[in-house]
Amino acid sequence: MAGALSPDDLAARVPDGALIALPPDNSLGSVALTLALIRRRARGLRLFCVPVGGFLADLLIGAGCVAEIETSAVSLGEAGTAPRFTAALAAGTLIVRDATCPAIHTALQAAEKGVPFMPLRGVLGSDVLAHRPDWRVIDNPFAAEPDPILLIPAVRPDFALFHAALADEAGNVWVGRRRELATMAHAARDSLVSVERRISGDMLEDERLAPGVISGAYVTGIAQAARGAAPLALLDEYPAETTVLRDYARAARSAEGFAAFLEQRLMPAHEPA
Amino acid sequence: MAITASAPVGFAPEEFLATTLARLILDPAAPPARHIAVGAASPIPAAACFLVKTLGHEARLSLLHKTSGNPFSEGTRELFDLTGQGRIDLFFLGGGEIDGEANINLIGTGEWPGSEARFPGSFGSAFMYLMTPRTILFREEHSPRVLVPRVAFVSAPGISPPGHFRRGTAQALVTGRAVFAFDGRRFTLASCHPGQTPAEIAAQTGFAYETPPEIPETPPPTPAELALLRGPVCAEMRATYPGFCARVWGR
Incomplete structure (x- = not known):
């Protein structure tokens, strides 16, 4: 396992145009890696939000890193709407592919099984489906009666980026019960x-830790970043800094306010090592 | 919100709406609510569910965004797996727009995907609305802007054609002014909140609905219900909805 990599070392491995899976704001999002992508001036990224986007997606969009986003929603939760997402959509500089939460999970579950698609109930009659030429409705081949059902194609992101509470010597990381991160x-x-x-040690040797582990078989890079999720929450270790998120929601209504907030409030705490 | 100005003193609008939702949850004519899920940023529906529980009714309550003691051990995906199997009996949905066929729009208006106004997005609604035996639609703002003749985009349909797999649809729509019942085809004005008249509600509603000759007033919370909301319900909610509890209950 590589020694002391920084978030910037990991961000350097992500080429422009990569398809990147991100967790939602309340579930182990990595602000440290997000800021490292902004520092390396990543461009043309395609975000795949699992299953919704928030602060992380809004930061990347505001910094000009993103060409496309697939998501079931973008919101800052109690802090309100995601201002740079909304502005980019209005300006026509962002391709938005609307989905619905279980379709996002299903696309990843198909990919983790190595199958080309998986069926999903519901969604029929939604305009989300009408705007997804890549999704197909077939007739359930096992039903006696006509039974239309949606097929979601597998999505294999180039990179999953997230923050974990622990890493061990064997290259495993611990995310606890947030198993959608494992998917x-x-x-x-x-x-x-x-x-x-x-x-x-090796967390997979510990029966109590093992169920919350993502095996090192999947993890290709680990960087140390204490408080790497802040100002978002990390499980029960630290809560979200709601005043920072509210300040962000207000400041980022303008491109200038966003740039100033990024420089003054976020970047100083995350200088490259 | 509309009932603020004219409601009798003695309870907050949020308490009134939570009580109204709780009575709909307990409606004996509706399918049983053994397991209720509450989505993100829904403190009033959450308060309604906790009120139902503290009134002594057996119900499992799963708050998606509970920060500690979250009900799911497989991530939020588990909610959709449970719902896919039919293990979630009741869910709450809202909408930037809601129309008379109980369609909801969480996408936006103008050109797809929201060139005039962009709402957050559909979340899980396109799945949950069809796969849950009953849904209570809840939106505090009751105006022609929200309650429209036809939603600009359908995040999730209120009505599906025969042959589309669907377990249920809206039971009712609760707003800051009124309760509408939904029979699977149309809304009917079921009650007006204190201070509202059927004529005013008609003026504030963009879609067509049935109006019976006699419209009761939505009953206010009882002193016992208010005591439960301010005591055990607030205590249950404080960790997940601190801002809401501070605003409504001052603690």
Whole structure:
């Protein structure tokens, strides 16, 4: 396992135009890796939000890193609408592919199984489906009566980017019960993970830790980043800094306000090592 | 919100709406609500569910965004797997727009995907609305802007054609002014909140609905219900909805 990589080292591995899976704001999003992508001036990224986007997606969009976003929603939750997402959509500089939460999960579950698609109930009659030429409705081949059902094609992200509480010497990371992150990591070609702490040993040898582990088989890069999720929450370790998120929602209504907030409030705390 | 100005003193509009939702949850004519899920940023529906529980009714309540003691061990995906199997009996949905066929729009207006106004997006609604035996639609703002003749985009349809797999649809729509019942085809004005008249509601509603000759007033919370909301319900909610509890209950 590589020694002391920084978030910037991991961001350097993500080429422009990559398809990147991100967790939602309340579930181990990596602000450290997001800011590293902004520092490396990534361009043309295609975001795949699992299953919704928020602060992380809005930061990347505001910094000009994103060409496309597939998501079931973009919101800052209690802090309100995502201002740079909304502005980019209005300006026509962002391709938005609307989905619905279980379709996002299904696309990744198909990829982790290595099958080309998986069926999903519901969604019929939604305009989300009408705007997804890549989704297909077939007649359930096992039903006696006509039974239209949706097929979602597998999505294999180039990278899954997230933050984990722990990494061990064997290259495993611990995310706890947030198993949709495991699906994301299983489906992605590479998983780049910032971690709060490193511990000795192998967590897969510990029956109590193992169920919350994502195996090092999927993890291709780990960077140490204490408080790497802040100002978002990290499980029960630290809560979201709601005043920072509210300040962001207000400041980022303008491109200038966004740039100033990024420079003054976010970047100083995350200088490259 | 509309009932603020004219409601009798003694309870907050949020308490009134939570009580109204709780009575709909307990409607004996509706399918049983053994397991209720509550989505993100829904403190009033959450309060309604906790009120139902503290009134002594057996119900499992799963708050998606509960910060500690979250009900799911497989991530939020588990909600959709449970719902796919039919294990979630009741869910709440809202909409930037809602129309008379109980279609909801969480996408936006103008050209797809929201060139005039962009709402957050559909979340899981396109799935949950069809796969849950009953849904209570809840939107505090009751205006022609929200309650429209026809939604600009359908995030999730209220009515599906025969042959589309669907377990249920809207039971009712609760707003800051009124309760509408939904029979699978049309809304009927079921009650007006205190201070509202059928004529005013008609003026504030963009879609057509049935109006019976006699419209009751939505009953206010009882002192016992208010005591439960301010005591055990607030205590249950404080960790997940601190801002809401501070605003409504001052703690």
